Amino acid sequence: MSIDKTCWVEISRKALTANIDSMRARLAPKVKIMAVVKANAYGHGLLEVAKIAAEHGVDFFGVNNLDEAVRLRNIKIKTPILALGYTPLANLKDAVNHDISIVAYNAETINRLQEIAAKYKKNARAHIKIETGLNRQGVSPQDLPGFIKLVKSKKNIEIEGISTHYANIEDTTEHSYARRQLENFQQAYELFQASQVAPPYGLHRGRHFIRQRPF
Numbered sequence: 024m025s026i027d028k029t030c031w032v033e034i035s036r037k038a039l040t041a042n043i044d045s046m047r048a049r050l051a052p053k054v055k056i057m058a059v060v061k062a063n064a065y066g067h068g069l070l071e072v073a074k075i076a077a078e079h080g081v082d083f084f085g086v087n088n089l090d091e092a093v094r095l096r097n098i099k100i101k102t103p104i105l106a107l108g109y110t111p112l113a114n115l116k117d118a119v120n121h122d123i124s125i126v127a128y129n130a131e132t133i134n135r136l137q138e139i140a141a142k143y144k145k146n147a148r149a150h151i152k153i154e155t156g157l158n159r160q161g162v163s164p165q166d167l168p169g170f171i172k173l174v175k176s177k178k179n180i181e182i183e184g185i186s187t188h189y190a191n192i193e194d195t196t197e198h199s200y201a202r203r204q205l206e207n208f209q210q211a212y213e214l215f216q217a218s219q220v221a222p223p224y225g226l227h228r229g230r231h232f233i234r235q236r237p238f
Contacts, residue, residue, distance in 0.1 A: 184224035
């Protein structure tokens with residue numbers, strides 16, 4: 024029995040590129056745009072959307088995992104890619120060999136990433152995730168000084184950025200918790216600076232927005 028396809032999604036290249044232009048027009052000149060295309064570009068088509076966005080000059084791609092990142096590399100996308108989700112230790116080799124940045128927040132990942140990068144005589148790139156209030160993943164404020172000391176000792180790891188995932192950021196009436204999280208994130212960045220580890224990018228993630236900006 025054949026099944027007729029009665030439902031499909033049509034993506035407008037013109038609308039997508041107009042959205043990118045609209046966002047860029049609202050940002051400061053040095054702010055970078057990350058196109059988050061995880062989960063099949065939220066159902067819009069990972070490869071289709073990424074090709075258009077890459078041609079239109081987005082600065083980064085955000086994906087959920089290494090599988091999605093490698094798919095983009097396989098269609099010759101050279102744009103920097105960040106795997107936003109947890110990368111298992113067994114997959115770190117693929118991250119290094121395909122030039123994909125990862126999010127890291129534990130010593131186990133940092134130590135293994137250094138081993139692999141040194142073995143292949145390459146530099147690995149990582150974004151350090153900071154716990155600011157969601158209490159799910161990230162380096163806690165009390166553990167951050169020791170963690171910075173650890174990453175500074177790894178000669179083959181470049182700290183490309185720091186990131187966080189805000190909690191309750193969509194509350195439009197009460198902003199105190201959101202402000203406290205932003206303050207925690209800023210304090211973490213200042214600690215990196217004081218330790219002479221100055222990541223060029225800060226990535227703020229919340230349920231309803233994502234923005235990447237240089238400090």
